Amino acid sequence: MNFDITILGSGSAVPTPKRNPSSQFINCHNRKILMDCGEGTQFQIRKFKIKLQSIQIILISHLHGDHYFGLAGLLSTMNLLGRDGQLTIYGPEGLENILRSQLKIGDSKFAFDITFKTLFGKEREIIFEDKKMEIHTFPLKHKIATNGFLIKEKEPLRKLKKEAIEKDDIAIEYRHRLQKGEKIMDASGKILDLDRYTYPPKKARSYAYCSDTMPNESNLDLLNEVDLMYHEATFVNQHKARAKSTMHSTAEQAANFAKKAKAKKLILGHFSNRYLDTNTHQKEASAVFENVLIGEDGLNIKL
Ligand SMILES: [Zn+2]
Structure with missing residues (x-):
């Protein structure tokens, strides 16, 4: 059964022609999940030929704009295109208010149901579970309350x-x-x-999304031996002090974290627009962890 991840946005706060702000699309056993929704995500969805209306669950890590500014536009397009299927949005406190105010002030109504579930970014929780998969949240270490997400298959049958x-x-x-x-x-x-x-059954596959964060070692046990880990790497070592003051990570710190978690593979992303390329990120991360991929918009990875 499919379990694959498409990176829709691999950049950080300032969009560039090459990198959109954060967003990813995950298909796990035909459960379609959108993870973060930076500005312009709906264009990326169209560009990479993903069916907009197939999205059933949206997960928002935190309320810095580059992780959710695309949401109002995306929901509005879903509505204009005649969505009638239910949608569940998991996100931080305040997100529901923001979106409902936008609708109210514009005197608009959606013809489909949205269920909001509030995440507080303080403790681990299983927020979704069915026969095939489960979604966990875990707290990250950032300037405001931020959730990481772990998507895990249920143990396959023998x-x-x-x-x-x-x-x-x-x-x-x-x-x-x-x-x-x-x-x-x-x-x-x-x-x-x-x-x-x-x-014997095949091992259950898993994917972890560590959006904006300093390395948070208290999550190592939950993420132990994860098949694929996305970890932000906003900076390179030259700007380590800046990474600390903004509560972000360098590529080397992300790689160290993946190594300690015994992840099988690491994708880096959320690159600052100050860097013209990602060669230094690749080099510094690869020095400590061998299986490093540079996230690119449109990159699709099958687990
Ligand atoms: Zn942030």
């Missing part, structure tokens, strides 16, 4: 070994339970051997 199942004539009602890894006693009192009848 695959049945058909030959052994048929040979031993295992009852149909036991098969799905075996796939779930249950310990089963059959009618004759015998415990069914899980390894005889099933292959």
Whole structure:
């Protein structure tokens, strides 16, 4: 089943022709999630051929403008194009007020339902869960309350070994339970051997989004062995003091954090527009962590 991430905006506060402000689109088992919504996100959605109305969940990390200024326009377009499907927005306290005021002052109404869920950026929480996946929030370390997000697949089912199942004539009602890894006693009192009848399950895949933040080591246990980690790298080492005073990270700090979390792969993003290219980010991060990707608008990664 699909689990892929498209970077829609890899820049920081000032948009450039090459980099939009923060936004990402995630498809996890056909659950369509938009993560942050910087100005111009709806153009990126169109440019990278994503179906706007397919988005079911929007997650907003914090209320610095480059992470949500695109939301009012995006919702308005959804409405103009006849959306009728429900939408859930998870975001910081105040976001609902901002959006509802914009509508009220313009005397507009949407024809579709939006459910707002408030996040406080103070503690970990599972905010969404269904049969296939779950979304966790975790607090980041930034100037204002900021949420990171972890999207995790549920443990996949074990695959049945058909030959052994048929040979031993295992009852149909036991098969799905075996796939779930249950310990089963059959009618004759015998415990069914899980390894005889099933292959071990594939490891559940996971994706972590650490938007604006200084490295926050209190999240290391939650993010341990994450398959893919996005971490902001607004600055390079030359501007380390600036990273500290603005509560952002350098590329090297992001790489150190990914290494400590034993992440399999790291994508860097949220680059300051002061840098003409990302060669130094790449170099400084790669010196401490080997699997580093530079985020680019339009980059699609399949887990
Ligand atoms: Zn910020």
